[in-house]
């Protein structure tokens with residue numbers, strides 16, 4: 023063994039990322055008796071919830087549903103305090119899980135994976151990190167998350183700006199005080215919509231730079247009622263079972279009527295009830311064709327537009343806040359607390375950067391094509407290179423040294439969102455081509471992790487060393503993902519689902535819209551048929 027080999031650590035599996043996915047993957051693989059190492063860039067567990075510490079950061083899925091289901095004792099013991107969990111509370115939960123399962127001893131923190139190369143001779147993955155470590159493992163699991171590589175538009179002069187800048191997805195650990203300051207928020211996606219109402223309460227003046235308005239529905243967040251919690255917990259197994267077979271990973275039944283098949287007054291009552299209930303799901307499941315038929319969708323979209331007009335006092339601001347460029351729900355619906363009402367505050371101003379884009383930053387603020395703004399702080403709520411960004415930041419190479427970047431040059435190609443042809447023993451948790459971001463992602467994560475662990479156990483039991491998707495199965499799956507997407511309104515939106523937010527990124531609708539339940543059935547069927555569409559090697 024030479025010197026360089028002496029530094030290589032031999033493992034059964036490397037897992038990249040210690041968010042919801044990586045943590046559970048570690049637990050499952052340990053359960054199989056595998057020697058596993060998780061590599062995580064952050065200083066602690068949590069993934070996206072470790073980085074997204076901006077004021078107002080909160081999940082848009084209800085607490086009782088946005089947590090692991092694999093440990094009945096854990097779900098009974100853990101006490102969520104609010105209907106929708108705040109970022110600090112989710113992080114506390116994940117911290118607790120890491121302690122409970124004693125996960126940290128197998129996690130290397132503050133370390134980024136830089137490359138993962140498949141060695142065909144040895145049938146092993148060589149994984150290197152920015153700390154100079156090298157691991158060799160039979161399996162490599164990418165638990166890298168769908169929203170983990172932030173995007174900051176390269177505005178001219180941004181480095182010359184003398185004020186403070188922040189990105190919502192890379193928020194400092196120390197509290198940031200905006201009291202008395204002139205703040206600019208760029209971006210009005212979920213992050214912008216959450217951060218704006220909170221910063222508005224502190225800032226002397228808040229400018230919200232909006233290019234495209236989004237649909238947002240109130241969360242009606244608040245403390246959880248102990249009786250509700252008791253009742254929910256008494257039915258936990260049933261709730262979880264319903265979530266697993268549902269469309270979006272939440273136990274809500276979809277109304278099978280068409281929105282166009284009911285009288286307008288009845289529809290209005292239903293939308294009012296959904297709005298009063300809060301969150302995106304009640305609205306999305308109100309009628310079966312909301313995401314498939316433009317006319318049907320328009321009834322719900324117009325309902326939300328009317329709400330915006332009712333809430334926002336200045337008609338010009340209300341009009342600017344009104345989304346008209348995409349059907350409701352074809353971009354992830356935002357879930358807010360007082361977002362629209364915040365524009366009634368005298369210290370808040372909406373700036374339309376669609377008609378007059380941001381041209382440059384200056385030392386003391388920024389200039390749009392129409393005006394100059396003096397700012398002390400700028401918050402970038404400008405989103406992520408979603409779904410593929412983090413995977414492609416790593417130099418991943420499969421058979422024949424083929425790089426994933428080349429293979430995905432025209433858009434991601436996977437089989438089931440789990441596996442890539444030519445990349446044996448590589449698994450992508452919630453990868454492109456899986457329901458992931460269109461669902462309660464924890465439900466999707468558990469399904470992927472369990473499927474992957476079962477697959478690895480099966481390989482061992484059958485005496486196989488490798489498994490990989492066949493190019494044919496991959497092609498078929500990609501075609502199926504596109505075909506299903508094309509039966510919906512989703513491709514009509516310029517969203518990060520299609521890569522439209524990143525200049526030059528191939529336009530491909532990345533998630534699988536077929537639904538969490540049907541997707542699970544497909545994956546289970548594949549496994550039952552001896553991993554149909556995969557090739558195994560001795």
Ligand code: NA7
Nearest residue numbers: 175208209210211212213214233234354403404405406518
């Ligand atoms: P999003 O949803 O990608 O939102 C990013 C926002 O930033 C969006 O409003 C963009 O406007 C805006 N943006 C991006 N570049 C620019 C420039 N150059 N000028 C002005 N405005 C810009 O990211 P989020 O972090 O809010 O949410 C991501 C997901 O996290 C969310 O969907 C939930 O699932 C959780 P655009 O729409 O491109 O015109």
